[in-house]
Each structure stands twice: as C-alpha cells, then as structure tokens.
Amino acid sequence: MVGEEKASEIIDFVLKNSQAEQSEVVIMGGRSELTRFAQSAVHQNMAEDNAVVYIKVVIGDRVGRVSTNKLDPDSLKATLQQATEQARRSAVTPHASAQAAPSSYSKLDTYDDVTAAYTPMDRVEVISKMAAVAAGYGFSASGAFTTAVEEIAVANSNGVYGYTKGTVTSLSALVASDSSYGYADAVSKSVGDIYGEALARTAAEKCLNCAHPAEVEPGEYDVILEPKAVATMLSFFASLGFGARSYQEGRSFVSGRLGQQIAGRNISLWDNGLDERGLAVPFDFEGVPKQRLDLIVDGVATGIAYDVESAALQGKQSTGHALPPDAREYTSDPLPLNLFLQPGDSSLEQMIGSIEKGLLVTRFHYTNIVHPLKAIITGMTRDGTFLIENGRIASGVKNLRFTQSILTALENVDMIGRDVSLKADDYYGASLVPALKIRNFNFTGVTEH
Amino acid sequence: MKDIAKLAVQAAVDRGVDYADARVVEQKDESLRVRNGSVDNLSSGQTLGFGVRVLASGAWGFASSSRVATDEVPKVVERAIGIARASARLHPNPVVLAPVQAFIDSYATPMERDPWSVPLDEKLGLLFEADKAMKAVGKDVITESSLHFFAESKVFCSSAGSMIEQKICESGGGISATAVGGGESQQRSYGDNYAKAGYEWIERLNLAEQGGRVAGEALALLDAKQCEPGTTTLVIDSAQMALQIHESCGHPVELDRVLGMEASFAGTSFLTLDKLGKFRYGSDIVNITADATIPGALGSFGYDDEGVPAQRIEVIKQGILAGYLTSRETAPVLSQASNGTMRADGWNRIPLIRMTNISLEPGEGTLADLISGVDRGLFISRNKSWSIDDRRLNFQFAAEIGWEIKNGRLGAMVKNPVYTGITPEFWGKCDGIAGPEEWVLWGIPNCGKGEPMQVAHVGHGSSPARFHDVKVGVGSW
Numbered sequence: 001m002v003g004e005e006k007a008s009e010i011i012d013f014v015l016k017n018s019q020a021e022q023s024e025v026v027i028m029g030g031r032s033e034l035t036r037f038a039q040s041a042v043h044q045n046m047a048e049d050n051a052v053v054y055i056k057v058v059i060g061d062r063v064g065r066v067s068t069n070k071l072d073p074d075s076l077k078a079t080l081q082q083a084t085e086q087a088r089r090s091a092v093t094p095h096a097s098a099q100a101a102p103s104s105y106s107k108l109d110t111y112d113d114v115t116a117a118y119t120p121m122d123r124v125e126v127i128s129k130m131a132a133v134a135a136g137y138g139f140s141a142s143g144a145f146t147t148a149v150e151e152i153a154v155a156n157s158n159g160v161y162g163y164t165k166g167t168v169t170s171l172s173a174l175v176a177s178d179s180s181y182g183y184a185d186a187v188s189k190s191v192g193d194i195y196g197e198a199l200a201r202t203a204a205e206k207c208l209n210c211a212h213p214a215e216v217e218p219g220e221y222d223v224i225l226e227p228k229a230v231a232t233m234l235s236f237f238a239s240l241g242f243g244a245r246s247y248q249e250g251r252s253f254v255s256g257r258l259g260q261q262i263a264g265r266n267i268s269l270w271d272n273g274l275d276e277r278g279l280a281v282p283f284d285f286e287g288v289p290k291q292r293l294d295l296i297v298d299g300v301a302t303g304i305a306y307d308v309e310s311a312a313l314q315g316k317q318s319t320g321h322a323l324p325p326d327a328r329e330y331t332s333d334p335l336p337l338n339l340f341l342q343p344g345d346s347s348l349e350q351m352i353g354s355i356e357k358g359l360l361v362t363r364f365h366y367t368n369i370v371h372p373l374k375a376i377i378t379g380m381t382r383d384g385t386f387l388i389e390n391g392r393i394a395s396g397v398k399n400l401r402f403t404q405s406i407l408t409a410l411e412n413v414d415m416i417g418r419d420v421s422l423k424a425d426d427y428y429g430a431s432l433v434p435a436l437k438i439r440n441f442n443f444t445g446v447t448e449h
Numbered sequence: 450m451k452d453i454a455k456l457a458v459q460a461a462v463d464r465g466v467d468y469a470d471a472r473v474v475e476q477k478d479e480s481l482r483v484r485n486g487s488v489d490n491l492s493s494g495q496t497l498g499f500g501v502r503v504l505a506s507g508a509w510g511f512a513s514s515s516r517v518a519t520d521e522v523p524k525v526v527e528r529a530i531g532i533a534r535a536s537a538r539l540h541p542n543p544v545v546l547a548p549v550q551a552f553i554d555s556y557a558t559p560m561e562r563d564p565w566s567v568p569l570d571e572k573l574g575l576l577f578e579a580d581k582a583m584k585a586v587g588k589d590v591i592t593e594s595s596l597h598f599f600a601e602s603k604v605f606c607s608s609a610g611s612m613i614e615q616k617i618c619e620s621g622g623g624i625s626a627t628a629v630g631g632g633e634s635q636q637r638s639y640g641d642n643y644a645k646a647g648y649e650w651i652e653r654l655n656l657a658e659q660g661g662r663v664a665g666e667a668l669a670l671l672d673a674k675q676c677e678p679g680t681t682t683l684v685i686d687s688a689q690m691a692l693q694i695h696e697s698c699g700h701p702v703e704l705d706r707v708l709g710m711e712a713s714f715a716g717t718s719f720l721t722l723d724k725l726g727k728f729r730y731g732s733d734i735v736n737i738t739a740d741a742t743i744p745g746a747l748g749s750f751g752y753d754d755e756g757v758p759a760q761r762i763e764v765i766k767q768g769i770l771a772g773y774l775t776s777r778e779t780a781p782v783l784s785q786a787s788n789g790t791m792r793a794d795g796w797n798r799i800p801l802i803r804m805t806n807i808s809l810e811p812g813e814g815t816l817a818d819l820i821s822g823v824d825r826g827l828f829i830s831r832n833k834s835w836s837i838d839d840r841r842l843n844f845q846f847a848a849e850i851g852w853e854i855k856n857g858r859l860g861a862m863v864k865n866p867v868y869t870g871i872t873p874e875f876w877g878k879c880d881g882i883a884g885p886e887e888w889v890l891w892g893i894p895n896c897g898k899g900e901p902m903q904v905a906h907v908g909h910g911s912s913p914a915r916f917h918d919v920k921v922g923v924g925s926w
Contacts, residue, residue, distance in 0.1 A: 035536070036900060038710045042536040046511040047528055048797040050498065067494035069515045079495075086491055089569045091577070093488045120510075120535035128539050142713040144900045174713035183713075249591050250629040328490050329480040329597075365716065368836045370847055371865060373634040376924060378845050380838040382716070401836075401843055401869070403924035444923050445869055447843035448719070 001029035002051045002071065004163045007153040010053055013076055015157055020057035020064075020084050022099055024156040026285055026325050027053050032148035035123040039176075040131035040140045042124060051151075054325035055080055059087040063096045065328065098312035102159040103289045105282035106274050110166030111149075112190035118147040118169070122191075126171070130200035134175045137204045143172040147191060152281070160287035168279060169194055170424055174383060175203035180213060180396055182206025183362055183383030185228065187424040189279065206362060206384035210396025215446060216387055218400060222358035222414075223441035224351050224388070231423035231431040232364045233377070234269065234339050237406045240372050242271075242295050242303070243333035244310035253375050253407060254301045262301045263410035266344065269296040271305065271336035273320065278338045278422060279430045286322040293319045293336060299410075307334035324428065337429030344416025344434060351415050351437045353391040359400070359443070360386040360393065375406040380447065401445035412439040450475070451614070453517055454606035457501045460526040462608050466533070468504040468546060469526075470607035472754060473517060474796035479564070482595040483576040486584065489593070491569075498796035501529045507543025508536035513797040547780040547787050549757055551610030556751025558618045559744060560647030564598040567648045572596055575656065582660025583626045590664045591629070596622040596651060597643070597894070599906075611756035619643055619747065619906060620650040621894060626664040628671050635670035635864060637663045637849055638831060643747045643892030643906065650745075666850060666862075673864040676851060678922030682826030682915065683868060684819050684881075689848050690809060690911035691891035692832040697872040698730075698737055699807040699907070700898075701841040702764050703790075704773040706802075708782065714900050716839025719872065720770055722782070728770040731876030734812055737765035739774055741789065741805035747892030748807075748908035750792070754800035757789035764807065768876075774802050794903040801899050806890070808910030812882030816913045819881045826854040827921060829866045837872075845869040845923060867923045881915035888912045 002010070011025045029051030036044040053076065054067045064086030068079045123145045134141035151165045171194050172185040184202035186194050225233065246252040254262065263269075273281050273290030283289050286308050293303045306314070307322035309332070321334035352360065359381075367379030380399050387394045417434030424430045450473040461469035475497045482490040500513035503526070510533025512525045576594040583592040599619040606612050621643030627636045639659040644650045685693065700706065701718040709717055720728065741759035743749050750759050755777050763771040774790040775783065779802065791800035820828060829848035837844040851866035852859045890910040897904055 032901070033532075034901060036710075036713075037539065038712055040539070041541060042508060042539045043710055044511075044799060045509060045532045045536040046513070046799055047532060048500075048513045050496075050513075050515045050797060052494075052496070054494075063488070063491060065490070065492035067492070069496045069498065082493065086493070086569065090491050091483075091488045091573055120532045121538070124535045124538045131539060142709065144713060146900075172713050176709075176712065181712075249627075251591070251627065251634055325492075326494075328492055329482075332484070332489050365839050366836045368834050370834050370867065370924060371634075371926075373629070373632070374926075378834065378836045378924070380836065380843060382839050399838060399843075401838070401845060403845070403867075405925070408925075442925055445843055445845065447838045447840070448871070449838075449840055449842075 001031050001049065001149060001151050002027065007163055010071060010076065011153060011155040013073060014055055014080055015155065017077060017080055018057060020059050020087060022058040022097060022157050024056040025053065027051060027153040028324060030148055030150040033120060034144060034146045035120060035127060036144045037127050038142040040134060042127065045120060055083045057083045057087050058097050061092045061094065061096045062087045062090045063093050064090060065325065095309055095312035098308045099156055099158045100160050100287045100308050105162055105289055108274065108280045108282050109276055110164060110189060110280055112167045115147055115167040115169050115191045116149050118191055123147065126196040130173055130196045133197050133200035134204055137208060139175045139177050139204055139207055141200055142174045142176065145171045154283060154285060154287040156287060162283045162287050164282050171196055171199060173199040173203040175200060175207040177207050177211055180207050180210035181383040182210060187422055187430055209393065210384050213396040213398045214387065215398045218443045218445050220440040220442055222355050223438050224360045225436050225438065226362050227421040227433050227435055228363040228423050229361045230433045230436050232367050233406055234341060234431055234433060235425050236367060236369065236377050237375060238336045238339055240375055242305050243335050244304050244306045244314060245333040247304045248314055251372060253373055258301050260301060261299050262407060263296055263299040264413050265299040266413055266416060267296055267299050267410050268342035270294045270340050271338050272340055273338040275340065278432050284320045284322040285324050288318045288320040288322065290320045295336065305334045305336045310334055339431035341433040343418050343420050345418050346415040347418060348435055351435065352388055352393060354415065355388045356390060358388045360388055370403060376403065377406060378403040398449055399447050400443040402442060403444040404442045409438050409441060414439055450604040451612065453499055453522060454604045456519060456522045457499065457526055458606045458608050460523055461501060461503050464530055466503040466505040466530060468608050469501065470605065471499060471501045472796060473499040473604045475602045476795060477600050479598045481572055481576060482593060483580045484593050485591060486580055496795065500796045501525050502799060503529045503533050504544055505530050505533035506537035508533050508540040509544065510536055511799045544778055545781050546777040549609050549755065549777060552752065552756060553612050555614040557616040558645045560618050562648040564620055564648045579624045579656040579660045582657045583624065583664040586661050586664035587628065587668050590667055591627040594624045594656060605752065605754060605756055607756050609756065613752050613756055615751050617645060618647055620646050620648060621892060622651050622654055622656060624656050624660060624663055626667040628667040630671050633671050635667050637667040639663050643894045644745050645747055645749055646745050669862055670850060670864045673862040675926050676863045676866040676922045680918050680920050682823045682917045683919040683921065684823065684826060684828040684854065684913060684915045686830040686913050687889040687911050688831045688891060689829055690914055691893065691909035692835055692846060694807055694809055694909045694911060695893060696835060696837045697841060697844055698764065699804040702773050703802045704775045704779040707773060708779060715898055719840045719842050724770050729768055729877065730765050730770050730873050731768040732879045733768050734882055735765055735768045735876055735879050736810040737807060738810060739764050739805050739807050743806050746806040746890055746908040747894065747906045748805040753789040753791045754793050755787060755791045757787045760789050762788050774804065776802050792905060794905060798903050801903060803905040804896060804907040806908035806910065809882065811885040811888045811912045813884045816883050816887055819883055819913055819915045820854055820859065821857040823854045824856060827863065827866060828852045828854055828859060842872050844872060865926065866921060868919050868921045869923050870919060875916060878916045878918055879914055880917055883912035
C-alpha cells in the first residue's frame with residue numbers, strides 16, 4: 001500500500017501529465033496477511049504488499065484503460081502514454097465521456113489500529129485456541145484467518161478526489177469428525193469482533209450433531225437457511241437482477257417489473273455502502289458517494305444500481321455502484337455489493353419449532369446460475385445440514401443439492417430471523433442478513449456424505 | 450530479475466532456513482470486448498513483484514512485495530521467516546520435501562506472432578466483424594466478442610540449486626449471442642478457447658465465421674422445447690466434456706485436496722488414498738492423463754513453481770484410479786517424487802497443486818457413430834452451468850443447447866438441458882468415446898482455488914463421449 005500522501009502525489013502526477021480530454025485514476029493498495037490451517041495445523045501462511053494504479057483516459061468517446069503496480073514516474077508516464085495511445089486508436093464506447101462530479105464524502109469509521117497491527121503470531125495464537133476447542137470434542141479444525149489493510153484512492157480531471165483506508169478481517173472454522181463437518185465464520189473491520197473459540201465451538205457443536213448423517217429423499221421441504229446461506233442466495237439475486245445493464249437489456253428479472261411485486265410483502269432488501277454495520281466505504285470506484293439504494297420494499301422492486309456510464313446511457317443518475325476497475329475485463333454492469341435484508345422477529349428456535357418436517361442449512365457450496373432470467377440457481381448444502389421433525393432437530397443429514405428460483409423462494413418466506421450476521425461475499429463486499437424460513441424449497445439430489 | 454531471486458534465496462539460507470525459493474514475476478495482459486457494436490472494454494495491465502517462500506522450523510512462511518529492489522529483499526525474507534516461525538507454533542509434523550533435481554534452464558512458449566505486435570485496429574476489426582456476423586442474423590440479439598492475451602516472464606531460484614527462467618504467452622477469444630423474449634433468455638457461444646500460443650491462435654479460431662450460426666441458435670432456443678425430466682442416454686460434445694473432466698476428475702485428483710488441505714474452502718475429495726490403484730472410477734474405456742508437456746496447451750509449461758519439470762502421468766487407467774497430482778510436500782505420502790503441478794498465479798501468491806492438461810484419451814469412431822447407436826437420447830453442446838459437491842461426487846451441469854436423438858439421428862432442439870449424477874457412477878456408464886480425429890484440446894483460463902483465490906490456466910482434451918442412464922431435466926421450469 002502507498003498511504004494517502006503518496007496516493008495523492010501519484011494522482012497529481014498522472015492528471016498533470018495527461019494530455020487526454022478526460023482522465024481518471026484509481027489506486028487500490030493494501031497489505032494483506034492470511035493464515036490457513038487444516039487438520040489443526042497451519043499449512044499456509046502468507047503476506048503481500050501491493051498497490052495498483054488504474055488509469056482511464058477518454059478522447060472523444062474513445063477510452064483507454066491501463067494499470068500498473070510500477071509506481072516510479074517513468075513507469076507512470078509510460079502507462080499514461082499507453083492508455084492515451086489505446087484511446088486514440090480505439091473505437092467508440094457510447095457515453096464514455098460521462099464523468100463523476102466532485103462531491104463531499106461521509107466520514108466513516110472503517111479503520112481499526114489493532115487489526116492493522118495484527119501479526120502472524122497473533123493469528124496463530126487464535127487458531128491454536130480454536131484447535132484446542134476442536135480437540136476437546138475429539139475433532140480437528142480447519143479454516144483461514146485474514147487480516148488486511150485496504151486503501152482506495154479515486155480522482156478524475158473533473159475535480160473528484162477521494163481517499164479511504166480500512167481494515168478487514170475474516171475467520172472461518174470448519175470442524176471435522178470422522179463422519180461429519182460443522183462450520184462457522186465471521187467478518188468485520190476489527191479483530192476485536194472476531195471470537196475464534198466461539199466460532200470453533202459453534203462449528204464443533206454442528207459437527208457433533210451432524211455425526212453419522214442420515215439420508216433423506218430429495219423433494220420440496222420447508223427449510224431454514226442460516227445467514228451464510230441467505231447471503232449466498234442474495235448475492236446471486238442482486239447480481240442477476242439489479243445491475244443497470246442487465247435491466248436495460250431485458251436480461252434481468254426486474255426488467256419491465258420495476259414497481260411491481262417480485263417477492264413476498266415481508267421482504268425488504270437494500271444496499272448501503274455507508275452503513276458501518278457492513279464493510280463500509282464512502283464512495284464507489286468512480287468517486288460517486290455511496291448512498292442507500294432500496295432494491296425491494298415490502299416485496300416491490302424499487303431500485304436499480306447505476307454507475308456513471310450506465311446512468312448516462314439510460315438518462316439516470318449514478319447510484320454509486322461502479323465496480324473496481326479490474327472488474328471491467330469481465331463485466332460492465334454495476335452491482336450492489338453491500339446488501340442488507342430487513343430482519344424479522346423470529347428466533348432460530350421459533351423457526352425450528354414451527355416446522356413439522358423440514359431441513360436446516362448452515363451454508364451452500366459451489367452455487368451457480370442455472371437460468372438467469374428466472375433466477376434459478378443450484379448448489380449443495382455442506383458442513384451442517386439437519387433434519388427437523390416435529391419442531392426439533394432430529395439428526396444430521398447427508399448433503400443435498402437444491403435447484404431453486406430465488407424469486408420463488410422469496411415469495412415463500414414464512415419467518416425472518418430477528419438476529420442478523422455479516423457474511424462476506426466470495427467477490428467483494430458483504431451482506432448483513434438474518435436467517436430465513438422458506439416453504440417448499442426444492443432439493444433435487446443428495447450426495448454420499 | 451535473476452539477481453533479486455538469487456539474493457533472496459541466499460539471504461534466507463544465510464538465516465538458516467531448511468529450504469527457500471524465490472520467484473520474480475512480471476505479467477502483462479490485454480483484454481478487448483466489443484458488445485452490441487461498440488467497444489465495451491479495452492484494457493491492459495502489468496504487474497511486477499517477487500515472492501519468497503521459506504521452510505523454517507519445519508513450517509512454511511511466504512512474503513511478497515511489489516517493490517523489486519535489492520534493499521527490499523532482506524525485509525521480505527525476514528518477514529517470510531517470521532511467518533514460518535509463527536506457523537511452526539501450530540505445525541506438529543514438520544514438512545518433509547520430496548527430493549528434486551537442480552536445473553539451470555529456460556523455457557519459452559512457442560509462438561508465431563506476438564499478440565503485442567498486432568495492431569489494435571486489427572484486433573478490434575476482427576471483433577467488429579464477428580459482432581456484425583451475429584447482428585446480421587438478429588439485430589436485437591445481445592452480442593459479445595472478446596480477445597484476451599497474457600504474458601508472463603518468471604525467474605525461479607531455489608536453495609536446491611535451480612535457476613529457471615520461463616516466458617509464457619497465452620491467447621484466447623470467443624463470441625456469444627444472448628436472445629431475450631417471451632420471458633426467456635438463451636445464450637449460445639463459440640470459442641472461449643485459450644492456448645499457450647501467439648495471435649496465430651486467434652486467427653485459427655475464425656470467430657466471424659461462426660457468428661451467424663451462434664446468433665441463429667440463440668434465437669431458435671427461445672422457441673425450443675424444454676428438456677424433459679427423465680433418465681436417458683447422453684452424448685456430450687467435446688466442449689462440455691472439458692468441463693465434466695475438470696470438475697469431476699481434475700479437482701478430485703489434486704493430492705492437497707485429498708489430504709484435507711482445502712477442506713474449509715473448496716472441499717476435499719472422494720478419491721481417498723486407500724483407493725489408489727484399485728478404485729473403479731469409470732468404465733474400462735475411460736483413460737485420463739495429466740500432461741503438462743503438450744505443445745500449445747494452456748496447462749503446459751517448462752517447470753512448475755517448485756522447479757519440477759513438466760511431465761505426463763496417468764490419472765485413470767482403464768477406469769481405475771492410477772495417480773494424483775502432487776507437490777514436493779505431498780508426494781512423500783505416496784513415497785513418490787513430485788510430478789510437478791505446483792503453480793502460483795502471480796508473484797504475491799504461494800504455489801498450489803493445480804491441474805495441468807487433464808484429458809480423456811480418445812477412443813474410436815466418430816460423433817456420428819456415437820449418435821447412431823442411440824435409439825432415444827440427447828446430444829448436448831457447450832457448458833452453461835456447473836456445480837459439484839465438496840467431495841466432487843454429486844454434480845449438476847447444464848449445456849447451452851441440446852438435440853433429441855431418435856433412432857440414431859438428431860431431432861428437435863432442446864433448451865436448458867441440465868444433467869446430474871454421482872461422479873464414479875456416471876463415468877462407469879461411459880460406453881463410447883469418439884476417436885482421435887474428434888479430439889479437441891480446450892484451454893480454460895479461470896480455474897479458481899485457494900485462499901486468497903488464485904486463478905489457474907488449465908487444459909482439457911476430449912472427444913465427444915456417450916453415457917447411458919443419465920438423469921436429465923432437473924428442476925422446476
């Protein structure tokens with residue numbers, strides 16, 4: 001990482017030396033450390049320090065984008081020259097000249113000194129205690145413990161300038177017996193919020209209760225999805241439905257249905273990068289201030305995520321959802337990445353107690369899209385799938401495959417948890433969500449463990 | 450670059466580590482995408498840095514930096530050693546490495562035309578031509594055409610005495626058309642195939658020639674019949690077979706997965722050590738190899754990131770589990786030397802066991818022969834969706850398109866062909882593999898594994914293959 005002073009110097013240097021009509025600079029830096037453990041031993045342990053400068057230049061409606069992690073003046077000049085040359089020789093990108101305007105940004109509490117100063121030995125000490133918890137059950141522990149400092153600087157030739165620095169930490173605990181697994185995890189900006197032994201204990205209890213799992217037939221079941229599984233489902237839901245490009249092109253299930261009921265009346269979902277209960281950030285990767293964007297209010301689709309370019313294309317305003325510059329290689333669709341699902345008033349015990357015969361899912365595995373427009377996804381359950389009978393957990397069960405429309409699932413939510421948990425996405429961002437009880441969730445297969 | 454790598458290894462050795470290696474890596478990439486007649490992305494990037502991996506007190510430490518300078522080396526080495534000492538606090542069984550020969554060598558991807566020497570106009574022109582070909586068939590079809598190029602210059606130095614330089618170049622591209630209408634969306638694509646080669650690979654893909662067919666089939670799928678649920682004989686084209694091999698064979702034979710090292714994230718494997726040499730993975734005609742020496746294949750290289758030469762091994766032999774992908778740390782479990790599959794996706798990542806080119810060896814006959822032997826069945830083409838459980842047993846995959854087979858001939862087009870199975874049961878039902886003339890090598894540039902996520906570039910060769918009694922048409926439509 002480079003720090004704000006150096007980031008500011010780099011930005012000034014690039015903007016002053018640019019001969020393009022418009023220029024934009026994004027710096028993504030960080031210092032990240034990760035300790036992985038398996039079978040109660042540390043087997044991978046690493047650290048990295050990096051900063052990448054992304055330069056975008058616009059000449060007319062032609063764009064060049066080049067990045068480098070070589071930060072000396074000659075390399076930056078060469079990178080700028082390359083971007084300019086690309087723009088000169090490229091073809092038209094509609095509305096490429098749209099640019100964010102200068103704004104003031106919210107001051108957010110995103111940085112934790114203790115997390116930033118955390119050492120490999122600190123992490124191993126926590127993991128050792130987790131291994132001891134697992135050993136107390138006669139089990140072993142696996143997982144990963146990350147501590148990182150991340151920085152983002154954004155500026156453009158229109159006067160936008162923003163710098164933010166934050167910490168992030170995540171810890172996962174997979175506890176294994178001879179016949180079963182249990183899982184728990186946590187993510188936060190602060191290691192003070194991460195309780196390794198508690199996570200290990202939760203995972204160990206799941207593992208214990210899931211020992212020698214029974215096999216249940218695939219079919220439609222009432223299901224309780226714990227927050228980790230809910231976060232996975234909603235992450236797919238948000239990316240399939242609420243990006244401006246997908247919406248405009250008719251590839252989204254919201255296309256033509258904005259203002260209409262698309263989920264149960266008990267579902268309200270929004271995105272808010274400013275909410276410090278999530279992984280907050282004051283602005284997006286074009287320098288547009290983050291804001292709350294209501295996606296679903298009482299089951300009605302209400303919002304679409306825009307970045308500057310897609311907003312210009314559709315005559316809208318950016319909602320502050322531009323993705324990191326390196327995402328452009330894969331998609332030009334802006335996405336909501338800081339999801340919040342309105343909690344309800346049910347405890348997990350009440351949910352379990354309400355089910356005559358159903359399943360409880362700890363988390364999903366290898367979830368993927370089957371049909372984007374119908375929001376059908378498939379995936380497996382893992383690390384703690386339980387049969388509920390007559391209002392009680394009856395036994396662990398072998399993992400099941402589901403093939404389910406998320407739209408249908410969100411029409412069938414009977415109960416919503418009162419407690420929420422922050423769960424990290426595989427890509428970027430995190431979701432603060434409760435557990436859900438859903439009717440008729442479609443399990444289409446079963447595996448051998 | 451060599452000086453930095455050598456300095457780092459020497460500094461670590463001077464500090465008394467058991468083993469050290471250093472990689473100095475410079476990578477560059479270029480991506481171009483034309484979407485609906487306009488440039489949607491034109492971007493390029495470069496990254497340079499070095500990483501130092503040490504084995505100290507019997508445990509691993511790794512540190513890296515983007516500042517490639519002699520005064521940075523001692524700091525990174527010190528950090529790596531500190532991390533290893535921390536690892537050793539919870540590492541009851543010291544790491545034992547399989548022996549490796551020292552190599553002073555270099556390797557370079559053979560190529561005819563350096564992609565970075567090709568004018569931008571020519572690359573964009575090719576994409577616009579492909580886009581136009583698709584739009585000519587359906588102006589409302591959402592079209593995408595893309596090219597990607599990747600180059601890597603890497604120096605590997607180890608305390609085992611190796612100093613290896615490698616220069617890699619990769620090229621790939623593809624087109625896709627998405628049709629939307631009547632509450633349905635359907636996609637067809639072509640290409641998306643990558644090779645360790647120069648721009649000549651792109652020219653051979655002939656993207657524009659396929660544009661009309663791709664767009665036409667996307668539109669036709671809107672009105673095609675839904676794949677009916679049931680159990681049937683499935684003939685799978687080479688492209689979908691690549692995905693089938695990747696997920697249900699390539700990952701489960703990674704020995705780190707087998708040993709539980711990826712348990713908390715990607716999962717483990719059903720191919721446990723007790724199964725080696727005796728477990729029936731598939732029918733007698735199923736022979737699968739891992740071969741990092743195939744010229745031009747995306748998973749080929751000179752040496753892995755532990756300095757072990759690229760090699761070819763048998764993974765499945767006549768249907769029986771015959772071998773695993775190994776590393777210097779894991780191979781001793783089998784009393785073997787490493788077979789050279791450790792790769793990192795950059796200077797800031799540790800190497801992991803990664804697939805090379807995992808291929809189903811060809812059988813005999815043609816695709817037409819496979820189809821002609823089916824009374825009622827389904828022929829499917831190109832992957833659309835993939836999911837498999839954490840031990841790689843229960844899979845569910847979907848192809849972009851299918852056609853009914855009736856009395857040995859292709860019939861009506863079918864949309865959303867989803868199929869599912871349990872890996873060894875499925876491969877046990879393989880009763881036909883087409884011959885070498887139908888064998889295609891696919892380069893897949895996006896194999897994810899590890900924490901932090903690393904993306905490997907791997908290859909899979911296959912001819913079309915036939916499987917009986919496969920469950921299809923899963924889900925509520």
